[in-house]
Amino acid sequence: MNRARAFLCGIVSVVVFVAITGVVWGADNTLCLGCHQDEGLSKQDAKGRKISLYVAEAEFKQSVHGKLSCPDCHTQITDDAHAAGVKKVVKRVDCGGCHERAAKEYRQSLHAKAIVKGTEGAAHCYDCHGKHAIYPEKNAKSMVNPSTINKTCNRCHSDKNIVKEHALGTGPTPGELFDESVHAQTGAVTCASCHGSHLLRSLIDPQSTIFRSNVPHTCGTCHPDIMKEFEESIHGVLAARGRSDSPTCTSCHGIHGIKAKVDPESPVNERRIAMTTCPQCHAAERISKEYGITSGQVKSYYDSFHGLSYRGGDTFSANCASCHGVHDIRPSSDPKSMIHKDNLQKTCGACHPGASQNFAKGKIHTVASIRGEDFGEKVVGWVRVIYILLIVCVIGGMTFLNFTDWLRKTIDRKP
Numbered sequence: 537m538n539r540a541r542a543f544l545c546g547i548v549s550v551v552v553f554v555a556i557t558g559v560v561w562g563a564d565n566t567l568c569l570g571c572h573q574d575e576g577l578s579k580q581d582a583k584g585r586k587i588s589l590y591v592a593e594a595e596f597k598q599s600v601h602g603k604l605s606c607p608d609c610h611t612q613i614t615d616d617a618h619a620a621g622v623k624k625v626v627k628r629v630d631c632g633g634c635h636e637r638a639a640k641e642y643r644q645s646l647h648a649k650a651i652v653k654g655t656e657g658a659a660h661c662y663d664c665h666g667k668h669a670i671y672p673e674k675n676a677k678s679m680v681n682p683s684t685i686n687k688t689c690n691r692c693h694s695d696k697n698i699v700k701e702h703a704l705g706t707g708p709t710p711g712e713l714f715d716e717s718v719h720a721q722t723g724a725v726t727c728a729s730c731h732g733s734h735l736l737r738s739l740i741d742p743q744s745t746i747f748r749s750n751v752p753h754t755c756g757t758c759h760p761d762i763m764k765e766f767e768e769s770i771h772g773v774l775a776a777r778g779r780s781d782s783p784t785c786t787s788c789h790g791i792h793g794i795k796a797k798v799d800p801e802s803p804v805n806e807r808r809i810a811m812t813t814c815p816q817c818h819a820a821e822r823i824s825k826e827y828g829i830t831s832g833q834v835k836s837y838y839d840s841f842h843g844l845s846y847r848g849g850d851t852f853s854a855n856c857a858s859c860h861g862v863h864d865i866r867p868s869s870d871p872k873s874m875i876h877k878d879n880l881q882k883t884c885g886a887c888h889p890g891a892s893q894n895f896a897k898g899k900i901h902t903v904a905s906i907r908g909e910d911f912g913e914k915v916v917g918w919v920r921v922i923y924i925l926l927i928v929c930v931i932g933g934m935t936f937l938n939f940t941d942w943l944r945k946t947i948d949r950k951p
Contacts, residue, residue: 568606569593595669631661641735657698664688680733682726686714689727713793730754749775751784765864781823788813810837810846810855836901859883859900875900 571577572591579587596602607613609629632639642648642661650658664680671678679688692698694711719725730745737744745754752772756763766772766785774782788803795802803813817823819834837843837856845853859875866873874883880896888895899912906917 565593565596565606591668599666599668599670600672601668601670628660629662638734645734645736646738646741647736657692659692663691680728683723685726685728686711686720690715693727708793710792713791717790717792717794718796718799719794725758729757748780748784749778751775751786755785762863769861769863769865770867771865781817781826783817787817806851806855809857810843814856832903833901836903839904840902854887858887 569591572589573593575588575590577589579589581587601609609631611630611633612627630639632642647659651660666679669677671681673680675681676683678684690709690711694709696709699709700706714720714727732745737747739746739748741747742749744750752763752766752775767776771783775784790803797804797806799805800807802808815834818829819831821831823829824831838847842854846855861874864872866876868875868877870876871878873879881891881893884896885891899910902913902916904913904916904920906914906921
């Protein structure tokens with residue numbers, strides 16, 4: 537009887553103890569902070585790197601989770617067995633327990649897939665939001681505040697080793713390029729503006745905000761009028777059809793290092809439009825064959841008065857965009873096109889006031905060649921050939937005459 541009573545008392549004591557400790561661990565952070573307020577508290581990871589286990593109580597109380605208790609997040613810790621080294625904490629904190637929607641999006645993201653693959657350094661929730669000092673997005677102290685989120689992303693995307701390991705480029709890192717861009721200077725655009733936040737996808741994912749055919753809509757979030765113009769252009773129509781070679785916003789403006797038009801290094805600067813930006817496609821042999829367009833336009837432009845003046849450094853001379861437009865580029869058969877036969881007088885008149893209807897008649901991109909497509913090109917081609925022959929004969933004849941004259945005089949001077 538006494539033995540049964542003692543056993544019953546023991547059971548009651550255990551239940552009471554568990555209940556008390558459960559209340560303590562569940563409602564009071566004192567036991568946790570008793571150890572974790574030690575700034576020297578740390579552990580080593582699998583690679584022997586030191587990881588601090590210090591928790592600043594003041595920061596935690598000011599954070600968005602300040603009213604929570606430690607076991608609310610660290611659900612796998614129910615007693616102090618881990619502090620004594622008896623029970624190691626292996627399982628990570630599951631933020632999805634409270635943030636279901638964000639967690640669902642994140643599980644489909646590029647970062648989450650990298651974690652599943654076992655990629656070292658792949659971003660977890662706490663890498664972007666912080667651990668114990670988590671603040672609301674609108675708080676300037678938050679790691680995802682618009683004023684700080686670029687710095688947060690750059691912790692990885694400006695690390696040359698990480699960038700190289702994941703084949704993100706061999707030159708300047710995306711973070712370095714963006715820091716020099718017009719977007720970073722204005723402060724109106726952040727990494728998340730284009731890439732998204734939790735549902736960040738790969739650029740080869742058709743649902744990604746940076747997938748080729750989705751880029752115009754992503755840029756159009758801030759540039760709606762330009763997006764509408766581009767969508768109706770020949771480039772926009774081809775991009776919407778999924779043509780991999782059709783240019784999008786980033787093809788002409790760049791990706792992370794987008795610069796203002798007035799910047800000499802910008803691809804859309806007046807000095808680079810006709811020299812590098814448009815020719816990267818319109819002078820490319822493969823693209824010309826693929827789409828059945830001739831690359832002669834670039835060469836003919838360079839040989840024209842406009843092209844010669846432009847290459848000589850005159851930025852006021854007409855370049856590709858002067859005649860074809862910028863975002864609203866249309867084929868010549870389109871009545872809205874700047875180079876449609878009914879609009880050429882107005883287009884040329886922008887630089888040549890008073891231009892008549894006859895001003896722009898005739899073929900514009902004429903390639904002087906004896907094998908030209910029409911009679912005019914062949915005539916100009918033959919004139920060029922004859923002109924070159926005359927130059928060679930005249931200059932060559934004069935050079936030969938002067939040489940023979942010099943040789944005769946040299947011989948006459950000899951005793």
